[in-house]
Amino acid sequence: MKVRLHNPRRDLEVRGGRRVLEVLTEMGMNPESYLVIRGGALLTADAVVGDDDEIEIRPVISGGAAGGAPCAA
Amino acid sequence: MRCLKCREAAVVEVRRHRAAYCAGHFLEFFEGQVHRAITTQRMFGPAERILVAVSGGKDSLALWDVLLRRGDDAAGLHVDLGIGDYSRSSRAKTEEFARTRGARLLVVDLRAEYGTGIEAIASASGRQPCSACGLVKRYLFNRTARRAGFTAVATGHNLDDEAAVLLGNLLHWSMEQLARQAPVLEQTHPHLVRRVKPLYRTSERESAAYALLRNIDYVIEECPHSRGARSLVHKEVLNSLEAARAGTKQAFYWGFLDRLAPALQAGGAVLLRPCGWCDEPTTGEVCAFCRMMARAGARPGAEVPSTP
Numbered sequence: 001m002k003v004r005l006h007n008p009r010r011d012l013e014v015r016g017g018r019r020v021l022e023v024l025t026e027m028g029m030n031p032e033s034y035l036v037i038r039g040g041a042l043l044t045a046d047a048v049v050g051d052d053d054e055i056e057i058r059p060v061i062s063g064g065a066a067g068g069a070p071c072a073a
Numbered sequence: 074m075r076c077l078k079c080r081e082a083a084v085v086e087v088r089r090h091r092a093a094y095c096a097g098h099f100l101e102f103f104e105g106q107v108h109r110a111i112t113t114q115r116m117f118g119p120a121e122r123i124l125v126a127v128s129g130g131k132d133s134l135a136l137w138d139v140l141l142r143r144g145d146d147a148a149g150l151h152v153d154l155g156i157g158d159y160s161r162s163s164r165a166k167t168e169e170f171a172r173t174r175g176a177r178l179l180v181v182d183l184r185a186e187y188g189t190g191i192e193a194i195a196s197a198s199g200r201q202p203c204s205a206c207g208l209v210k211r212y213l214f215n216r217t218a219r220r221a222g223f224t225a226v227a228t229g230h231n232l233d234d235e236a237a238v239l240l241g242n243l244l245h246w247s248m249e250q251l252a253r254q255a256p257v258l259e260q261t262h263p264h265l266v267r268r269v270k271p272l273y274r275t276s277e278r279e280s281a282a283y284a285l286l287r288n289i290d291y292v293i294e295e296c297p298h299s300r301g302a303r304s305l306v307h308k309e310v311l312n313s314l315e316a317a318r319a320g321t322k323q324a325f326y327w328g329f330l331d332r333l334a335p336a337l338q339a340g341g342a343v344l345l346r347p348c349g350w351c352d353e354p355t356t357g358e359v360c361a362f363c364r365m366m367a368r369a370g371a372r373p374g375a376e377v378p379s380t381p
Contacts, residue, residue, distance in 0.1 A: 006293050007295050009294075030316050032276075032278060032315045033278070033308075033309070035282060041084065042085055042096075042285060042286070043084070044074045044083055045074075046074050058281065058293060059293070060280070060281040061277060061305060061309070062131075062295060062296075
């Protein structure tokens, strides 16, 4: 399964045939901090992703300046 | 996972509410939370003119989108910080959003208006870029809102932002900052425009999901200066707690608002007076913005920013 990551942008090959939560856990990613997207559609943590799927794991945390508008927010 | 409302397949889980939603019902949930924040906190009324601080990221664009859908009179203000490709992309996405929605957008281009970008300002004044950026934005939001006749400035601060700031303030016992942390910062001086945070009830993940489901093209890449920022560390810590026990962030921040904030705010507002150079409110003779910009050799800015 092809996985697209950000910051920096890169692609990885990861084993499919299991739930989103297992993929995130194996990659050391907190489900609270990411969205998982397949074909433009959001996936919940219990969705099963296949070996032939292409998914995007998109970070949702942004930070930096306090008090003003949040950076990239 | 099934939608709490219609039992169709869910696309977003909101664990702190023990709920999951399909796309349509998630959008309804998110907009409902923003509406509830605005009404219960009395952020602004239907006839008010609102200036939305828009960076081009998910939170501020999601906020602007919800306000426009509600029918609020909401214009955007974007500050072009001059940080290479990051700022170019942020500005382009903000301008594209405004164009497609037919919304009014004001832009302050730091280099065009003041002759210098945020990196040079930070370097010349001995501040960290994030610190200089926060100061510049707070200043320009207030100055622009006041001079262009807006009655409130709305920022995209979400539950995660507020919980992370609270954690930082508690870790360092920053009592003055704790006393000022609230979803609404009232006008305590004639030159100070009310600041409101309509996303304080919703998480950062929910802003991103809203933006994606509304097909809002936002900046995903992080500002190059935010790497290793303290606020990001605090957010990761809080998300680890949240993963172990859903609802922790909400209980932490809302509990503060309910139980501690009223006691801290009872101490009264800080006394403000007009800056001797620019007339913006400050606690001293000359405001921090003017001092920082003078050290950076910046030239005075325009009265009201232009519309691109």
